[in-house]
Amino acid sequence: MVAGSSKTVEDTPAAQPAPRYFNRELSWLAFNQRVLEEAGNTAHPLLERLRFLSISGNNLDEFFMVRVAGLKGQQLRGVEEKSADGMSASDALAAIAEAVEALADRQQRAWESLRAELDAAGISVIGMEPIDPECSAWLDDHFREQILPVLTPQAIDPAHPFPFVYNKALSLIFDLKRQSDGEPIRELVMLPNSLPRFIRLPGEGARYIAIETLIRRQIATLFPGYDYVDGGSFRIIRDSDIEIEEEAEDLVRYYQTAIKRRRRGRVIRLKLEDGMPAELEELVRDGLNAGDALVSVSTGFLGIADLGLIVEENRADLKFPSFTPRFPERIREYGGDCFAAIRSKDIVIHHPYETFDAVVAFLRQAAEDPDVVAIKQTLYRAGKQSAIIRALIDAAEAGKSVTAVVELKARFDEEQNLFWANALERAGVQVVYGFIDFKTHAKASMVIRREDKVYRTYCHLGTGNYHPVTARIYTDLSYFTADARVGRDVGQLFNYITGYVEPRGLELLTLSPRNLRRELCRLVDAEIDHARAGRPASLWAKMNALVDPDIIDKLYEASAAGVSIDLVIRGICCLRPGVAGLSENIRVKSIVGRFLEHSRIWCFGNGAALPGRDALVYISSADWMPRNFDRRVEFMLRLENPTVHQQVLDQVMVANLIDNEQSWVLDPSGTYHRLDAGGSRPFNLHHYFMTNPSLSGRGAALGSGRKSVPKLRLRSVPGH
Template structure:
């Protein structure tokens, strides 16, 4: 018997024959995202995972939901305030979407609280306690008091709420406490607020062999008599605020750097989107918050449990390795080690594809470091979308510029929530002599590419790195992505044209290999889909396999519907949002959609087209890309789509990476035609793609060992098991 779990199904059932012409053929984007986050939350109840990893999934679901509210839901609320009646692809107005989203968020918040209650009980059984009102013994209480007086009391600032004291500003993700007091000497009522500085730890751990934690808000409330001597405490209420955190670009922005520096400041004072109230909140205090925070279209969440689920990440840091995944050390590509660490020599010999996090991101860093110190390297060009706070990539570019090389960095200021960090990197790069370009005003530069020009023999050779993920060493340990290295002259010419397009707005007349959005990436995908449709009509094998993070573009979805109607067999691996409705007779009966949620975050983007032969085959057309199936990626971002022509790399991307995603059962969910997701559960031949790649090395990175007899288990597709 299959073990299944279905997430919320807020979508209507198909209407039959008229569906193909109606907006009901699409799922709502926002509700689909919430269904994704519910799948993330479901992993917190997955008994196959160690306990603290399950807690991590709960924390991630909280962090995800916070970002969703401050960006997507804030956008809906903004449309309503500005009276913008833009209809979503599924036919809903902003007001209808906001109401539906609020309902689903409340359901998910209740699920999070129940999950936290369950995990909290299990943690106690493992010697980890999170306390609230309960006492912990004389020594523990003494330590808490001393910690409060030494580390908390000097930092917090109580503020009276009355006509003489203006209501304080509450930052986004800010937690505050309202206290209802009476002055002992005269009995007069007083309302006081304490805003908890975000520099304070979310949870405090009591020293000792048993892990005892207390939230900082509970610690403050426990020692309130030290804050308000001479007052009687009648009650208190803990609250949390989330604000609109999106940044909109104005078309007439004359200086992007200056604009973003001021926009970041404005974002901190955005409209309140969520007010979360904990416990039995005092009605007078609640009314005060409602009046002072300006809760236009805001969601008010009342809970008896924990607020700010993302903060549980602090508990995951507890040193209990038996309650976490076994540590994993990424492999370094043997191909490069065989060339004594010379990346250029290894790439000259043959193209290489690296799959992170199973293979080390350090090879990307080494590629740039080698370029920086190599006297024969003339120039380096690099895109930077998200690079992290401690970026070895940026350090390598600075070292190259200081060594006298021509270095160009395209720094994307519009990378959401990384704008401030990217401004800092841009400043450091410019001081080192790097030519910093900020790209287009209207389009984000989302393509991930490095280009190194090196003197060799009588001329120059160009080495390129293409990535499906960011140049971010931290996320590269968690996100599954592909890094592709090549010295193919055609790729080098195209990358040169790409950088000229970004830096000088010189749109390439033609490209040899690459497809670039918003120029021709969409057209390339459509041509490939249309070729499969033609093959299906001629009775040839016709199939499409694709892997991406999101699929929301209605035109691309309609093209896939047309392919299904022609008989093309389509399997989509979409981790997050999917607006395509699969499994509808006469519309999408040949389309299967699955989502994989597990130890690593599936992030790579791959397209595979059968090209007249049964997949997988060496005749298949394989592409890797930086773009998801979203309108913004296809029309409003600079993205790359790269065909894979090298035979070994082709086999690895299709026969290893893509096929393993299709075969996975242990971490997979299947999307039903009503919008619900059903976990695959137990089966006769279970397969876990993360475990497979942690154990088995890649093809193109193995070098001479590929033919040494050390075999990698070959994957095979069992027809009908997807």
Template structure:
């Protein structure tokens, strides 16, 4: 099922030759993303995972693909419609990319349906059934009919399709069923449409054991006579719509809040990008839907018998611990416990890094709660990109404001698909007296930073938190990220300048430690790679290790090619998109790229540079960041890059986190020069980085207990090759 992220020169069914020579130095971004989602889908086939976790991976692959169409494909469709003459880094027009995308996406959706078929058989064997229409009989049929009449029938609103009733608007991700009926009394044909509301549970569970579920559209077809008494059903089919859900920011938007409130409404009514039809839909019904919803932009496909694979996550909630990963309870850093839970005292004593999800996000909340309740804290500044629907962070800021502290919250309204929730939080914060700032119109504030100013004696001390992930209590349980806490005065001054830059457009000067985009982050990164190039040319050991979600930026890729040509050893851990071609003779011979896909989602951004010695070494230059290496992160977002100077934290991140990622061989895929990802063979020395961190405490968080207990197992790069 593994499919390569090929450099597409010409689609097999495309008669229009490519006008410009493709650039073989880059993989196509969109096809690389589809290859990533293929790797996610492969985890649904991994027998090492429990059955319901495999189902979860299948659902995630469906959610990913939906968003890909709503945003990336919608953008390409917009370019094509507006005849924008813009080529991708690999030299393809929007039309050529769309041709290749549709082919790959259709194959991916076919694989999703095949995987669902396989998992359905395994679920049956495990005593968890998703009933087909023909399997509904006896007491199940009676219960479901009663349930349909009492709980579903009142919610549904069938709509006739005739000259007096124009075709209705179908919302984004809307699942509907279209019927061809005939009235029994006079043999008159009638066509009806039933939209299934988003608030309706996709799968209905029958009472008792074993667990039996039925999809709501199957239930609707089964009990169509209840909804349409006096009619015979000639044909019925499900369909689903995906719409353009990206937002373009008007440069002169006077009121950003009002703009986004209106833009969210427009998103729900965006143009149709993909129309998914149930496999085997009658031609006459398919023709109606294509005519009403297809339009010039829509990609139309028959997508199997279960549309909306994403909704399978509802089955994962079934209480079957034997079919899920063993529960895992994150640790609370012992360093902070040694100070009686006083975060400020622990941070003042020494910098500390918290490794999520292995160490709990509660320590971040504890930091903010302590700041809110501490009478000596005078000011709190906080960026909020994605805070989720759980209000722990928001409540801490509100508590602080109500206690009379100066509280500033930079709320990013342009956080895709979180805009509406962020507007809710912004309103609640403002009502409590928090100074809410929305940042730049053109740039997203993606940096994750907290700043707390505390009166200590006759002076003030600044405490900072820098995160590679969001202030989101839910994702912090499944995303691997780093939370770095420091009371370093120089870092505090830099963080204060960063906030002034966002809130008052005050250009930072003399930043001592922190690099910011779009100000100087890309250039400083390039300078660090240049130092490694110079070391290699001088005959010194030279190396770059980098971990991130995506690598797209052409200028950085070219700099890495230059470094490879000079002999710099480069190891990249890139979970998602990678447009760089590794291992190509004369171009990238010393570059290796791997992707880690497993129980947790690898999300932290970590960069290391040998600094004249082979990696890892104590003198290596080490950084954490909020940024991936993409044009948007360097040019259109406020991001940070922060050096790690504390020796213990340096050792944990470089020798523990990075080495574990490099030597993992149970969840890793290696990118080949032709664009294909090959799963790594564990051989006789298997190593699973997630299992390692679940069972071994971090170096930085252990504090004094490290000296009196068994040492954390040392990791060696010798496992890597």
């Protein structure tokens, strides 16, 4: 599908609206369908399209591991309380099962189409067809030397019960017959994680073979003296969420145990290869204790996420053109001195267009500067190769007071965070794990520096994680300031997390779970008052998800009062836009493209039209979901510096609203339509920010003839 053309995601999961709200899970599946649609978007290079297909598979795996697992747990406990959309757990599971089957079928069709295009481009995936003798000989040797020693076939009989199968494992099961006496035997082969899913064959051109295909081709080598009778493959997904027990006395020890338990969670999804004999299918179901699992049959490739391995093929012509993020001009103007640059004026950095190295440089300079006396840092997801962790360790070893708030409850990063916490503690960092009941999701750094016999506080607040890898593909904002008010507020944030000291008199920050939802409602109420008084009233908001019923109801109230509302919501949206008498003044769009939109930005007209100098502009770590308001430590920061205010509002937000090449518009029925630019001038916000100078601190660095940043104009919201 060519970007910008008219496209409707037909029969998407969200196409059956509830009276006031869309179901959260079905809305998420609709989002994953939009991701999948990019696999057919011919405006993208071929391997990037394969990457989108792989992402849709990985997304679906995590959806089952967490969301479907949670619903299944409710159903098994007999909890049939209906959510705001009117669905019980059983209702939602039935709708999910139907929607997932349709989505999985689209994934297989997408793979078959991409496979043919890849083959035409010189990248082939071999099946069971005959191959040339030289290649066949190489595969024989490779299997004997590199694959066979790692495999552990297991007979299934009364002496060998069905083994434990780990999460996301792909397994093969065979019925064989012994050649000597015709005795039948049943064998199970689990594919170890240590083996790559695809093997690249030598020679010209890129030829791959899936490991399960290779095993089938080599079955006589794996089982000498036996004839193949029948068989099939299957793949499972297990419940992988960790629930916190309030009585947990030692959070670290609890998580060390819980991570081990998670590996043995209930089977939530069982995917069977089409054509598996009924007797074998029944054996697999019983052996996995998968009676309550969502079971389905696939005629195609099991484990769509693994196709991402082929994307690593060295074919620059089939990938997005390389892009090198810019280093902020403001910091360059001060010779790389982050503190001097921040002290002169607040700085906003727009990732991934501007490099995350600026954040690392800030903390490295803090670690090395003899005048820095203390560093405080939250860590939600830091990644495996973290320069942030290294900087904190160096600071502690240099004798500085360093505090790290490590969030053990960061889903699927718990084990990595335990590792970092141990490393930090060994270096002398004061490690704090925050609350048992709340996740610390706020992203904040605080550096206290001695200057002219007084202490000055420098702060970094971000909408994304301190993760250098995701910072290359997630769009986020980093905000640096030496504003004393922010320093005081962030100091209270850390005291709240580390010592449960309730913040008082916050000046620019608003925190959850204290009063973030209440403050948002107050800001919307102010726009309602402006509308009723006949003044301009408008609200722009960008986030990843909108779920909270109280906030949705407040937006409905604002729409009824005449407030103009434009929402850019990448993923889940439970609000129904454009409904007469309910939400006719609300417009919702989703942007899916080269980068993953992740920043949270909220703008209120404040009695004037947006964009404008008098607007109230906020950045945040939170989405508008109950968990962000009630069960997480989050921040909302008001931007008052005029330059930063203008950059975020007039550049970042306007670009999101006028994008017409990567945008999908949500209609009242729950269907998303790819925005058709029509006669409008095409505008791709990712391309715009990749090809224009830095937004942060352009200043004198652009005074010598360099191209200036074009001024964006919002004439109308595309598609409305």
